[in-house]
Amino acid sequence: MLGFSMIQLTRNYSERFDKDLRQKLIHLYKPFRRTPCFLHRPLENFLKRTKKFPVIIEFDQKDVPLSSSLKKARQLVRKKARSKLKYEYSSTSSCSAILTASSIEKLMHNDCHIKKIYYDRExxxxxxxxxxxxxxxxxxxxxxxxxxxxxxxxxxxxxxxxxxxxxxxxxxxxxxxxxxxxxxxxxxxxxxxxxxxxxxxxxxxxxxxxxxxxxxxxxxxxxxxxxxxxxxxxxxxxxxxxxxxxxxxxxxxxxxxxxxxxxxxxxxxxxxxxxxxxxxxxxxxxxxxxxxxxxxxxxxxxxxxxxxxxxxxxxxxxxxxxxxxxxxxxxxxxxxxxxxxxxxxxxxxxxxxxxxxxxxxxxxxxxxxxxxxxxxxxxxxxxxxxxxxxxxxxxxxxxxxxxxxxxxxxxxxxxxxxxxxxxxxxxxxxxxxxxxxxxxxxxxxxxxxxx
Structure with missing residues (x-):
């Protein structure tokens, strides 16, 4: 289980995900308990592409203006189906978004100056x-x-x-x-x-x-x-x-x-x-x-x-x-x-x-x-x-x-x-x-x- 990409992502970027989002990403693998091992990789890829997470993305604005970070994030997300950035909150240098696990992975692996991603909880x-x-x-x-x-x-x-x-x-x-x-x-x-x-x-x-x-x-x-x-x-x-x-x-x-x-x-x-x-x-x-x-x-x-x-x-x-x-x-x-x-x-x-x-x-x-x-x-x-x-x-x-x-x-x-x-x-x-x-x-x- 530790070798799966979302597990690795939550470990590598634990400080950039809030507790709720970390748990949601890890729970992506809950169905695997009843799935044969040879189907784990195809199932992981399917869930990463289809499972959507409502989030709030906070950007680090020490060196780069918010507009630049948002532009780069939009370009990356636009290439991913089922994902989109929604509303910008200029007061807190953040935005809301709907992201798949694959999109979250893409954003974290590229330098989008993301300070933290929060699960958009109730x-x-x-x-x-x-x-x-x-x-x-x-x-x-x-x-x-x-x-x-x-x-x-x-x-x-x-x-x-x-x-x-x-x-x-x-x-x-x-x-x-x-x-x-x-x-x-x-x-x-x-x-x-x-x-x-x-x-x-x-x-x-x-x-x-x-x-x-x-x-x-x-x-x-x-x-x-x-x-x-x-x-x-x-x-x-x-x-x-x-x-x-x-x-x-x-x-x-x-x-x-x-x-x-x-x-x-x-x-x-x-x-x-x-x-x-x-x-x-x-x-x-x-x-x-x-x-x-x-x-x-x-x-x-x-x-x-x-x-x-x-x-x-x-x-x-x-x-x-x-x-x-x-x-x-x-x-x-x-x-x-x-x-x-x-x-x-x-x-x-x-x-x-x-x-x-x-x-x-x-x-x-x-x-x-x-x-x-x-x-x-x-x-x-x-x-x-x-x-x-x-x-x-x-x-x-x-x-x-x-x-x-x-x-x-x-x-x-x-x-x-x-x-x-x-x-x-x-x-x-x-x-x-x-x-x-x-x-x-x-x-x-x-x-x-x-x-």
Missing amino acids: VKALLDVASPSIHAEQLNEQGLTGKDVNIAIVDTGVHPHPDLKQPTNRIIAFKDFINNKMEPYDDNGHGTHCAGDAAGNGFSSNGKYRGPAPESGVIGVKVLNQMGSGSLSTIVSGIQWCINHKEEHQINVISLSLGAAADESDCNDPLVQIVEKAWESGIVVCVAAGNSGPDQRTIATPGISSKVVTVGAIDDQNTVDRADEEVASFSSRGPACGGVSKPDLLAPGANIISLRAPGSFLDKITKSNRVEDNYFSLSGTSMATPICSGVAALVLQAYPEFSPDEVKQQLLQAAVDRGLPSYVQGAGYLDAEKAVTLNDNSGKSEKSTQR
Whole structure:
């Protein structure tokens, strides 16, 4: 078995293939156990030509521009059937592709300046008193509502719910990387709930169910399908789109209630790279910690990034009294890959009532979660993350000159310490009012509320 070409390839280039791709290439030989030896070579050649692998190729750009590396890679792949390069991600010097094993072998044996190839694995969505419990209502009453701050919900889409459309339409833009539709929709329901967690205005409930930033604009970026799953490449495409259209749509915050299991051997995977590029471009990125708690070292990627705001979930017991709150058992614990201290903070994430997308997948299979006609109850760090994103919008409304690093520092300094280990709570429980009033002595907050 060791003499087969894909085995040799994974051994020779082990550092240039992520763990998932190495396993996929080695599993190419799984049928050989039941195949006569004299057929091994013909079968290997057949599988190398026909078996396709979705991948993300990261190029090393120290000496050669990305355009040159892509050109050479395209020329090599074009000669191979069943293979093609798909989308270019300029922010991370990478591209997505569909490659056969033979194409991968060809690329590695030629000098295409490839730094690493990742298997384009699956990424999933991470599944009434939340705003009062984080003290957002006090800010809303002072005029801090997220107005003129836009939040991109990178998820399953956004349903044109009345709480986002009335009295004025706040769905600023919509981009669909799954079905390429032009008008806002959500066939799963998860993204719509997240949009409401951040920016629902309670129009259909007389203000009862609303997010911390009820006047923020919403940009829907659909990267997950009807079942709530996608791939590394679609997520990277969605975030790259946000970076490219940051100025056009005035994207200030990205909310990512999705993730995949982190590879402890690689703390700088494509998702980490692209969220950090978004951060460096001036966009605050809030990411779900994951729902794999209470075990330690379960933070999902891209929440393992040291730059972004990684959000765990607290169960507020459906009260505004913080005395009876506890960290949700499902909330992932740190430390993250490479020993990074995560999560950064906690926000409400249990039994959160937010916007319903009628007829969506979640709406059909969990009818018992419906609340009145227009709302829906869900739990998870998925819900905690957009709540934090809404608070980030309030901070940016108060301090529009703040960089992502300054917004993060403001959120962490204002968090209420619960007396728990940092790998459980991070800095503590999110406090919106304190996050905005920390700098009251400078006069900034007072000025911003008078705008």
